[in-house]
Amino acid sequence: MNGGYTLVICEKPDAARRVSEALSGGEFRSEQMEGTTVFRFNRMGEEFVACAAQGHLYGVSDPARERTVYPIFDVEWYSSDLVEDNTNAARRILAIRKLASGASKFVNACDFDVEGETIGYNLLRYACVGKEKSALRATFSTLTQEDLVRAFDDLKPQAGLGLARAGRTRHAIDFVWGVNLSRALSQSALGSGHRYRTVSIGRVQGPTLAFLVDREREIRMFIPIPYWKASGTFEKDGIGFTAGYTKDRIETRHSAEKIKEECLGREAVTTSVNRNVVQVGPPAPFNIGDLQKETYRTFGYTPTRTLQIAEKLYLGALISYPRTGSQRLPPSINYGGIIRGLARIPEYCAHAAELLKGEPKPVQGTKSDAAHPAIHPTGEKPKRPLDASEAGVFDLVVRRFLAAFGPSARKELAVATLAVGEHEFRLAGGRTVFPGWMRYYGRYAGHRDVKFPSVSEGDRFRVAGVALEEKFEQRPPRYNQSTLLEKMEREGMGTKATRADIIATLVGRGYASGENMEVTGLGLSVVETMAEYAPSIISTELTREIEGKLEVVENGGEGGTELLRETVRSIVGQLADLSAHEEAVGREIDSALTASVAKSFVLGKCPVCKTGDLRIIRSKTTKKRFVGCSNYSRGCRASAPLLQKGTLRAAPKPCEYCSWPVVYVAGGRRPWRLCVNPNCPGRRKP
Amino acid sequence: MKCPICGREAVTDFCHYHTEAKENVLAAYPLWVKAYGNMEWKDFLDNVKRNPQTGQWVKEIAEILKESD
Numbered sequence: 001m002n003g004g005y006t007l008v009i010c011e012k013p014d015a016a017r018r019v020s021e022a023l024s025g026g027e028f029r030s031e032q033m034e035g036t037t038v039f040r041f042n043r044m045g046e047e048f049v050a051c052a053a054q055g056h057l058y059g060v061s062d063p064a065r066e067r068t069v070y071p072i073f074d075v076e077w078y079s080s081d082l083v084e085d086n087t088n089a090a091r092r093i094l095a096i097r098k099l100a101s102g103a104s105k106f107v108n109a110c111d112f113d114v115e116g117e118t119i120g121y122n123l124l125r126y127a128c129v130g131k132e133k134s135a136l137r138a139t140f141s142t143l144t145q146e147d148l149v150r151a152f153d154d155l156k157p158q159a160g161l162g163l164a165r166a167g168r169t170r171h172a173i174d175f176v177w178g179v180n181l182s183r184a185l186s187q188s189a190l191g192s193g194h195r196y197r198t199v200s201i202g203r204v205q206g207p208t209l210a211f212l213v214d215r216e217r218e219i220r221m222f223i224p225i226p227y228w229k230a231s232g233t234f235e236k237d238g239i240g241f242t243a244g245y246t247k248d249r250i251e252t253r254h255s256a257e258k259i260k261e262e263c264l265g266r267e268a269v270t271t272s273v274n275r276n277v278v279q280v281g282p283p284a285p286f287n288i289g290d291l292q293k294e295t296y297r298t299f300g301y302t303p304t305r306t307l308q309i310a311e312k313l314y315l316g317a318l319i320s321y322p323r324t325g326s327q328r329l330p331p332s333i334n335y336g337g338i339i340r341g342l343a344r345i346p347e348y349c350a351h352a353a354e355l356l357k358g359e360p361k362p363v364q365g366t367k368s369d370a371a372h373p374a375i376h377p378t379g380e381k382p383k384r385p386l387d388a389s390e391a392g393v394f395d396l397v398v399r400r401f402l403a404a405f406g407p408s409a410r411k412e413l414a415v416a417t418l419a420v421g422e423h424e425f426r427l428a429g430g431r432t433v434f435p436g437w438m439r440y441y442g443r444y445a446g447h448r449d450v451k452f453p454s455v456s457e458g459d460r461f462r463v464a465g466v467a468l469e470e471k472f473e474q475r476p477p478r479y480n481q482s483t484l485l486e487k488m489e490r491e492g493m494g495t496k497a498t499r500a501d502i503i504a505t506l507v508g509r510g511y512a513s514g515e516n517m518e519v520t521g522l523g524l525s526v527v528e529t530m531a532e533y534a535p536s537i538i539s540t541e542l543t544r545e546i547e548g549k550l551e552v553v554e555n556g557g558e559g560g561t562e563l564l565r566e567t568v569r570s571i572v573g574q575l576a577d578l579s580a581h582e583e584a585v586g587r588e589i590d591s592a593l594t595a596s597v598a599k600s601f602v603l604g605k606c607p608v609c610k611t612g613d614l615r616i617i618r619s620k621t622t623k624k625r626f627v628g629c630s631n632y633s634r635g636c637r638a639s640a641p642l643l644q645k646g647t648l649r650a651a652p653k654p655c656e657y658c659s660w661p662v663v664y665v666a667g668g669r670r671p672w673r674l675c676v677n678p679n680c681p682g683r684r685k686p
Numbered sequence: 687m688k689c690p691i692c693g694r695e696a697v698t699d700f701c702h703y704h705t706e707a708k709e710n711v712l713a714a715y716p717l718w719v720k721a722y723g724n725m726e727w728k729d730f731l732d733n734v735k736r737n738p739q740t741g742q743w744v745k746e747i748a749e750i751l752k753e754s755d
Binding site: 217218219220221222223224225226227251252253254472473474475591 | 693703706707710711714717718720721722723734737739740741742743744
């Protein structure tokens with residue numbers, strides 16, 4: 001249609017508002033359409049309308065959509081309201097469909113990556129009816145006015161079709177994989193007599209759960225072996241210091257005692273002192289994985305939370321697009337402009353001014369991403385007060401960016417060896433002689449000086465004491481969300497956009513719990529069963545191979561359809577394996593499910609009889625839930641009423657006032673803590 | 687037959703996890719004896735059970751081994 005407007009499709013409503021603001025110079029008006037907000041503005045005499053998706057408005061499903069039916073290989077894209085009862089999606093699609101009928105030109109302005117491209121492609125194809133190939137693409141990495149104006153001055157035809165093809169293939173493969181195997185598992189458990197409960201397993205979820213289970217086995221099977229460590233206290237003229245025995249691990253108590261006996265009270269001679277200065281370069285700019293690891297280390301945020309915060313900062317035009325794999329900052333982002341912008345923020349003013357004295361040149365990491373640079377600040381000042389978590393992540397991103405331009409730090413490391421007869425002790429220390437980039441990175445740099453006493457070769461000291469410490473081998477640590485993400489990245493499991501969600505799914509499905517991702521009985525049983533009857537479901541190699549092929553499609557290569565066919569062939573084989581052992585698989589999953597459900601009702605030990613468990617029970621007559629003791633039949637009458645609304649989860653520790661269990665109640669705006677004892681003295685505390 | 691500790695299918699007297707844990711305990715005993723000079727089997731089991739680094743399946747089998755001794 002000639003004479004119509006240009007319809008701009010953004011990924012999120014906040015992005016649509018920023019695009020409108022930037023392109024119109026603030027002269028835009030918002031209006032309601034089908035309960036969603038759209039924006040109208042003029043730019044250089046042309047009329048524009050900007051609208052937004054809100055995540056995926058189309059999803060893959062099977063025509064039957066019946067949870068007991070499998071195998072399913074015939075999949076289609078449906079609007080999300082049909083797939084998951086999303087009425088908001090239906091309203092948005094209707095609005096976009098109406099807007100499309102009056103548009104003459106279409107611009108896809110969703111985030112420029114696989115997910116964003118898929119969202120935009122589907123809207124252009126289905127809601128706008130066949131506009132996916134004629135639409136133009138706006139590509140940008142920040143939502144600043146400068147970047148957006150540049151992107152719309154330089155609209156590209158079909159810039160991201162490869163990404164969209166890869167995204168659609170990935171969605172189809174993951175759906176076919178997940179739906180068939182999850183339904184097969186759920187059905188086999190149902191056949192064993194359990195009421196229906198989804199037992200999910202996904203293409204990336206399976207191998208990731210297997211990582212956790214492998215580590216859990218090592219931990220539960222671990223037996224520590226003892227050993228000893230020795231250290232000596234050395235004195236001369238009132239100067240004293242401690243140095244460790246050179247052999248880190250002394251295997252027997254007898255050897256350790258012998259060292260003590262042969263050194264105590266004797267004279268030590270300093271046989272060598274080595275000092276050298278090492279250069280410590282700045283850390284690479286952040287990609288999303290690095291940011292998630294660093295926020296976990298510094299603030300304790302989960303990868304999912306970090307991603308949410310970073311996306312908010314991106315939508316506020318404070319940082320660049322966060323879902324990037326790149327650790328590189330190209331000159332095109334305009335280093336000087338960003339640093340000058342940061343100089344207007346009091347906290348960074350001094351550091352920015354220092355960097356502007358020279359020609360700023362950042363350190364670059366090894367990983368790159370064709371679509372977006374490393375995460376960096378835009379140089380804009382926050383226009384609204386940031387909450388504590390946003391302010392923390394923003395500060396971290398800014399300081400990491402500034403640090404990338406800083407000079408290398410210099411550290412002096414010193415090591416001295418002290419000999420006592422045939423025994424040797426080592427004294428080590430280090431100090432920062434030039435902080436370089438560490439000053440810009442501030443408290444996140446985490447450097448600490450270790451004092452090194454004044455010691456020269458040939459100096460003699462008296463061995464005033466020898467301390468022996470009994471130690472035990474440490475079991476391997478459990479993965480936390482950050483180290484698991486790192487492991488997935490290393491093993492090529494999932495993408496930067498999906499890893500955090502997969503970890504959250506493992507927790508949500510009850511396969512792992514707690515901050516340290518402790519595997520539950522259900523998680524262990526699912527992996528055990530798969531390993532025995534259909535090992536390829538948890539195979540790292542198969543998943544990695546598919547990821548590699550998807551990457552080829554992403555980069556513009558063909559092969560999406562063939563890959564889907566290959567996946568179907570692989571699933572057919574896996575389903576046959578599961579079906580051949582359906583009874584055994586069902587029995588094992590069912591018994592794990594039963595144990596997991598029973599465990600979820602136990603709140604803690606009964607403080608009255610001391611032997612029973614306090615459990616959540618639902619009254620057969622009133623249908624209301626309450627707390628009762630498992631020793632009721634043996635006479636324990638401990639009980640308490642419970643809130644009838646909200647999800648309850650037992651806290652790890654009982655109440656400090658009365659020792660009754662404490663629960664977290666979720667269902668309101670944020671979960672809250674409650675002691676289940678109605679007479680708890682803690683409830684009366686102000 | 688079921689594992690008396692966890693109820694999984696038994697492969698010996700125990701399930702495969704507790705069987706492996708038992709093998710670990712038996713293999714670790716001479717290492718503890720060597721480390722301390724000497725140590726009674728029961729003291730070893732007590733120490734293993736008390737040690738916070740010991741894995742859950744090892745603790746469970748150590749308890750059973752102690753009772754059955």
